[in-house]
Amino acid sequence: MEHRQVHTRQAYQASHAGTSTGLNADVSKVLRNTYTLLAMTLAFSAVMAGVSMAVGLGRGASLICSLGALALVWLVLPRTANSTAGIGVVFAFTGLLGLSLGPLLSYYLALPNGGAIVMQALGGTALVFFSLSAYVLTTKKDFSFMGGFLFAGLMVVIFAALGGFVASLFGVDVSAFSLAISAAIVLLMSGLILFDTSRIVNGGETNYIMATTALYLNIYNLFTSLLHLIGAFSDD
Numbered sequence: 309m310e311h312r313q314v315h316t317r318q319a320y321q322a323s324h325a326g327t328s329t330g331l332n333a334d335v336s337k338v339l340r341n342t343y344t345l346l347a348m349t350l351a352f353s354a355v356m357a358g359v360s361m362a363v364g365l366g367r368g369a370s371l372i373c374s375l376g377a378l379a380l381v382w383l384v385l386p387r388t389a390n391s392t393a394g395i396g397v398v399f400a401f402t403g404l405l406g407l408s409l410g411p412l413l414s415y416y417l418a419l420p421n422g423g424a425i426v427m428q429a430l431g432g433t434a435l436v437f438f439s440l441s442a443y444v445l446t447t448k449k450d451f452s453f454m455g456g457f458l459f460a461g462l463m464v465v466i467f468a469a470l471g472g473f474v475a476s477l478f479g480v481d482v483s484a485f486s487l488a489i490s491a492a493i494v495l496l497m498s499g500l501i502l503f504d505t506s507r508i509v510n511g512g513e514t515n516y517i518m519a520t521t522a523l524y525l526n527i528y529n530l531f532t533s534l535l536h537l538i539g540a541f542s543d544d
Contacts, residue, residue: 331448331509338508339445341516345398346523352399353406353524360410361417370408377404381521394517402524412532416539425542429535436498437527444505451506454499461496465489487540490533497530 331339360370380401388394416422444451469489472482504522507513513522 334514335509335511338514338516338519342508342519342523345395345516345520349398349402349520349524350527353402353409353528356403356406357409357413360407361414363410364414365407365410367411370411373404373408377401377408380404381525385517385521389515389517398517398521398524401521405528409532412535416535419539421542425539426535428538429531432534432538433527433531436494436530437501440498440501441505444502444509448509449506450510451499451502452510452512454503458496458499458503461492461499465492465496468492483540487537490536493529493533494537497526497533500526501530 365373380397385394385397385401388397413426416425419425443449468485472485472489475485476482501523504513504519504526508519513519
C-alpha cells in the first residue's frame, strides 16, 4: 500500500462579522476571481500530471515536487499574495503538485480497473466540492465555528500519518490504518470546503489568491484520499 504525504494548508484566521443576507459587490468579485483562478489552476495541474506520467517521473522526483510546492505555499505565497506575482506563485505551486501526482496516477492506471478507479475518484471529488459549495452559496451559512475543530483534526491526521509511515519502515502492516487516515482526510477536506467557502461568502477572506490556494488544497487532498479508498475497496 502506498504511503502518501498529506499536504498541509496554511491556518487562516476565522473571524466573521456575521451571516449576510446577500452577496455584496466585493464578495461577488472575490468569488468570481477565486473560481476563475481555481478552474485555471486545476486545469494546469491536470496538464502537469499528464506530463509527469508521459515522462515517467519517479517517486523521488515526485517527493521533491511536493516539498517544493510546500515551500512555495509556506514561504513565498504569503509575501506575494497581495500582488500579481502571487498568481505566478499559485500556478507554480499547483503545477508542482500536478507533477507530483504523476507516479500515483500511473500506479492506479496500471491496474486492471485503474481507469474506472481514477474516474470514480474524480467524479466523487467533483460531486463533494460542487454540492458543498452550492450549499454554502445558497444558504450563506457561517461555518467559522468549525475552524478550531478542523485545525485540530488536521494536526491529528498529520501526526498519525507520520506515525504510520515510521511504523511501515519497521515492517508493520499499516494498510488498515492508512485507509482510516484517508477516510478522515475525506471528512476533514469536506469540512474545510464548507469553512473556506463560508469565509469568502461572509467576508472573512478577501484575498482571492489565498482563497484559491485553500480550495485547491482541499480538492487535491480529497481526490488523492478518495483514490486510495476506492482503489482499496475495489480489491485493486
